Amino acid sequence: MKLAISADGPQLEAQLDARFGRCAYFIFVDTETHAWEASPNPAIDARGGAGTQAAQFIANQGAQAVISGHFGPNAFEALDAAGIKMYAAAAGRVESVVEEFSSGRLKKVTVPGASGHHGGRGRH
Amino acid sequence: MIIAVASGKGGTGKTTIASSLALAVSPASTTFLDCDVEAPNAHFFLEPTFSQHEEVGLLIPQVDEERCTACGRCAEVCQYHAIVVLAGKVLVFPELCHGCGSCTLNCPEDAIKEVPDVLGMLEGGRTASGIYFARGVLNIGEPMAVPIIRQLKAWQPVQDGEVVIRDVPPGTSCPVVESIRGADFVVLVTEPTPFGLHDLRLAAQLVRDLELPAGVIVNRDGIGDRQVDDYCREAGLPIMMRIPMDRRIAEALAQGHLLVEAFPEYLPRFQDLYAQIRTLVEAGTGSELQTQSTRIKMGSLQGIRQTE
Numbered sequence: 353m354k355l356a357i358s359a360d361g362p363q364l365e366a367q368l369d370a371r372f373g374r375c376a377y378f379i380f381v382d383t384e385t386h387a388w389e390a391s392p393n394p395a396i397d398a399r400g401g402a403g404t405q406a407a408q409f410i411a412n413q414g415a416q417a418v419i420s421g422h423f424g425p426n427a428f429e430a431l432d433a434a435g436i437k438m439y440a441a442a443a444g445r446v447e448s449v450v451e452e453f454s455s456g457r458l459k460k461v462t463v464p465g466a467s468g469h470h471g472g473r474g475r476h
Numbered sequence: 477m478i479i480a481v482a483s484g485k486g487g488t489g490k491t492t493i494a495s496s497l498a499l500a501v502s503p504a505s506t507t508f509l510d511c512d513v514e515a516p517n518a519h520f521f522l523e524p525t526f527s528q529h530e531e532v533g534l535l536i537p538q539v540d541e542e543r544c545t546a547c548g549r550c551a552e553v554c555q556y557h558a559i560v561v562l563a564g565k566v567l568v569f570p571e572l573c574h575g576c577g578s579c580t581l582n583c584p585e586d587a588i589k590e591v592p593d594v595l596g597m598l599e600g601g602r603t604a605s606g607i608y609f610a611r612g613v614l615n616i617g618e619p620m621a622v623p624i625i626r627q628l629k630a631w632q633p634v635q636d637g638e639v640v641i642r643d644v645p646p647g648t649s650c651p652v653v654e655s656i657r658g659a660d661f662v663v664l665v666t667e668p669t670p671f672g673l674h675d676l677r678l679a680a681q682l683v684r685d686l687e688l689p690a691g692v693i694v695n696r697d698g699i700g701d702r703q704v705d706d707y708c709r710e711a712g713l714p715i716m717m718r719i720p721m722d723r724r725i726a727e728a729l730a731q732g733h734l735l736v737e738a739f740p741e742y743l744p745r746f747q748d749l750y751a752q753i754r755t756l757v758e759a760g761t762g763s764e765l766q767t768q769s770t771r772i773k774m775g776s777l778q779g780i781r782q783t784e
């Protein structure tokens with residue numbers, strides 16, 4: 353399975369970046385082969401919609417699960433629609449977060465977090 | 477003539493000053509626009525009777541699933557990331573959508589239709605003194621203030637010889653820029669305190685970026701220090717009026733009275749303020765900073781108007 357982790361740098365030694373939409377990098381790890389690669393997050397400077405853009409990006413990369421600290425409501429809705437499972441980790445290096453995931457110690461996220469900059473949904 | 481009354485932060489007496497100015501200019505040819513669509517409050521002072529109501533919003537995309545091939549083009553072109561294509565399905569996020577229409581234009585299958593999405597309401601009517609008053613009211617929880625302000629500005633065409641006073645929301649964010657854009661003059665209301673100065677600097681920077689002439693009103697004069705005065709002198713911003721710190725004024729305002737109504741001696745002072753604004757606008761400059769850029773200013777303003 354292809355796993356995406358939001359990170360503050362492009363290596364396995366980087367720290368988990370808690371902000372899903374605005375993280376610096378995504379590290380993609382193949383949980384079977386342990387092959388990995390890092391990509392800068394294209395949404396980092398987005399004026400709006402960083403969460404949806406990041407979700408679209410990792411979906412296009414073929415991620416099936418994602419680990420971050422916090423998923424905003426738009427990111428949650430998009431990831432959920434894409435069938436990408438979300439897991440929350442508090443902090444730590446990417447490699448140890450992956451280990452926690454593999455041993456089933458990370459909690460699955462089933463409700464969106466508090467909203468970001470633009471303050472929430474509720475248009476209708 | 478369009479005059480925007482702004483301040484870096486709330487609570488500086490901006491709304492009462494804007495309302496007093498509207499009353500001091502001839503009310504029958506004055507329009508007052510409350511651009512603070514997130515928290516409109518000028519109607520408490522001017523008490524209009526609203527006779528016109530219009531829902532406003534944006535056109536947002538609606539995807540016909542039969543036609544859509546999930547090609548992803550719409551998501552690629554949307555710079556606001558308000559539309560995404562995931563697991564073969566298109567998802568629209570109305571609260572992120574700016575209604576720009578790019579997705580519809582670029583869909584190769586003609587699968588997108590634009591449907592109106594209501595953001596709020598425009599309301600207009602006259603006050604007892606004859607001022608035409610209009611405001612926008614954003615629906616609760618709606619994050620998109622700018623389109624409402626833009627539509628409020630364009631709602632009623634400005635007549636020749638008419639004076640439009642825009643009460644600008646506090647702060648220096650996008651709604652503030654939209655409320656100021658297109659004005660002929662910006663009045664910056666501040667207080668002579670370190671906080672007042674800090675916010676005045678930010679507001680003055682924004683006005684400079686928009687290349688508009690501006691002047692300053694110091695409210696609650698006497699409570700702080702001289703730093704605001706020093707700053708205005710350095711920045712070439714004229715101080716056009718000072719309203720002293722006075723318990724009686726503060727009490728009258730707290731009860732929702734207008735400055736010029738509670739203290740008629742202020743009426744000629746606001747008339748003088750308007751005369752000063754006129755002179756500065758006709759001379760094409762409010763502050764010295766503007767002198768060199770007057771010509772460019774006219775050009776760029778027209779550019780902005782056209783794209784609006």
Ligand code: SF4
Binds near residue numbers: 539550551561
């Ligand atoms: S561009 Fe049109 S066809 Fe392509 S995914 Fe978007 S809606 Fe569907």
Ligand code: SF4
Binds near residue numbers: 553559572576578
């Ligand atoms: S109308 Fe513009 S902002 Fe809205 S979804 Fe389409 S491209 Fe994005």
